[in-house]
Amino acid sequence: MATLKEKLEQLEAAKHLLVAKHKEPDYLDIMDEISSPSKWAREWIKDSKQKNGRLFRNHRPANASDIPIQFYHRIFETFINLYRIAKYQRGNVNLYLNWHLSCPVHFQMKTIGQMLSDAGSSYFLINEIEIRPEEANIGCQSSRTGERRTDGSIYPKIGRDRVLLVNLEVKPEPGTNGDSYIQNSAYYKEFVIKSRKEKSEFYNKTCLPAFLINLDGPYLSISGAVSVPFMVWDRLTDIFPLDMVTYDHTKADYIARILLALKNSMDILRKYYTSVRESREISTEPLQDNRWFPCINKIDLEEGTATIKYKERHSIYRSLWIVEIQAKNMQEKGLVKYTQKYFKEAHDMCFKLGLAPKLWAINNLQQRWHIVFMEYLEEYQPLHTYDSELFFQTKNIVKNAMKLFHDSGYVHGDLRDENIMIKCENGKIDIKFVDFDWAGREGEAKYPESLNPTINWHPDAGWHKLIKKEHDHHLVDNIYLNIKPDKSSKKQRRLSEWMN
Structure with missing residues (x-):
C-alpha cells in the first residue's frame, strides 16, 4: 500500500491533469488522510x-x-x-x-x-x-x-x-x-x-x-x-x-x-x-456551468459588454482560464487572466510586432486586481515542452524577437521558457511572448516584491529595481544553457540582498 509521501508525489505529478479535467477524487482523498x-x-x-x-x-x-x-x-x-x-x-x-x-x-x-x-x-x-x-x-x-x-x-x-x-x-x-x-x-x-x-x-x-x-x-x-x-x-x-x-x-x-x-x-x-x-440549479449566482470557476461572467470590450463562459482552468499554478466570449457580432475562444498588474502598452506593442496574442480588454476589479482578456494560443505550446532538436532551433528566433521588442523601447522582465510560446508548422517556427505583468518601458519598469529568489535571475535583479535589457538576455541565455545548477547555486539569496 502506498505511503502518504508516495501518494503526495503521485498527486504532484498528476495534479495539473486532474484540475484541468476537473477530476477531484485523488485530491480530496489525499486531503482526507x-x-x-x-x-x-x-x-x-x-x-x-x-x-x-x-x-x-x-x-x-x-x-x-x-x-x-x-x-x-x-x-x-x-x-x-x-x-x-x-x-x-x-x-x-x-x-x-x-x-x-x-x-x-x-x-x-x-x-x-x-x-x-x-x-x-x-x-x-x-x-x-x-x-x-x-x-x-x-x-x-x-x-x-x-x-x-x-x-x-x-x-x-x-x-x-x-x-x-x-x-x-x-x-x-x-x-x-x-x-x-x-x-x-x-x-x-x-x-x-x-x-x-x-x-x-x-x-x-x-x-x-x-x-x-x-x-x-x-x-x-x-x-x-x-x-x-x-x-x-x-x-x-x-x-x-x-x-x-x-x-x-x-x-x-x-x-x-x-x-x-x-x-x-x-x-x-x-x-x-x-x-x-x-x-435544483444555480440560478441566483453567476457561477456558470461549473462550481469551480470564477463568478465574474461579464467583461467590457470596445464593442460593448460580453459574456464569459469558462471552459477549463489553463494552469493549476496560474490564474488563467480558457473561455468563450460572446458579444454582439462576436464569439471568440480566449484566455482570461486575473492579475494585480498588467502593462497594456507593452503587450500591444509586442502584438504589433507579431510577437504576442491579441489583447482584447483589461477591466478593473476589487482590491486593485484586473481581469485580462486575450486571444487563446491554442496551437502554441511553452518552449520547454518541445524536444531538444526543435528546442535548440528556436534559440536565434527567440533572441531576434527579443531584440525587436527591446528596440521598440520595452523590457519584459520574465522571459523564462514558460512565457515563450512556440508553434511549429510545416518546418516553420513561430513564437509569441506572454505574461506582461512586469513589462514596461525601459528605465521605468521595476521588479515587484513577489520576485521568486529561487529562480536564477540576473545578479542585479531585485525588489523594486529597474528591469534592464541585459536581464532579459540573461533569462533567455539560461534557457539554452541546459546546465544543472550545483548545490551552492540552489541556495536562496539572503532576503537582504533582494531588498537592497
Missing part, C-alpha cells in the same frame, strides 16, 4: 502540509495563493462592501462592549459562543440557528463539520443536506496549540470531504462558500473559504485586538460594523443555499 484539524494547527510548520505543491491555497507559504476569494463567490464581495458601508445603531456597539467587558482574562470559546447566540435575536446572527460551543455539542450533529466537534458552527440542514455557513475556532491565547486560522481551515476541509462522501447536492452544484471566525486570545478575524476543487481561504478582515476597545471606540465601531455585516452576509448565504435547493 492528512491529520486532524487540531494536529494541523500544531504541526503545520513542523511537517508542512503543502509539501512541494499547493494543496491548500491559504497563503502559507505566501505563494500558496490563488485569486481573491470574492472572485469565486459574490457573498464575500457582499460582506466586504457591507462592513465598509454598513449603518448600525449605537446599541450594536453597546452590546459588543458589554460582552467584551464581561469576558474573563482568557477569551473562552463558551463566552464568545454565548455572545454570538445571545446576539442572534437582536443584532448579529440568524434567529433560527444556534451556535453551540464545544461543551454543549456532544451528540449534537448540527454543531459539527464532518465528524469533528468544533468550537461553534452554524450548520443548518437545507433539504436533506447540511451546509456550513460559519465555523468558529478559538484559542485561549495566541500560540496556544497552534493557529486558529489553520485549524479553522482544516475544519472546513473536513466539511468538504463529508459533503463529497455524502453526495451532497450542494457539493455538486456550488463551491461551498463559508465564513470562518478566528479568535486567538483577544485577536479576532473573519475569513472566507471555497472549494474549487482545491481549497482557497482568504482573510476578509484585518486581525483586530478586542482588548483595546474599552478605550478606543473607533475600533469598537469598526468591529460592530463587521459583526453586523457578517450577520447580514450569513443571512444572504443561507438564502443562496436555499435557492440552490429549491431551484
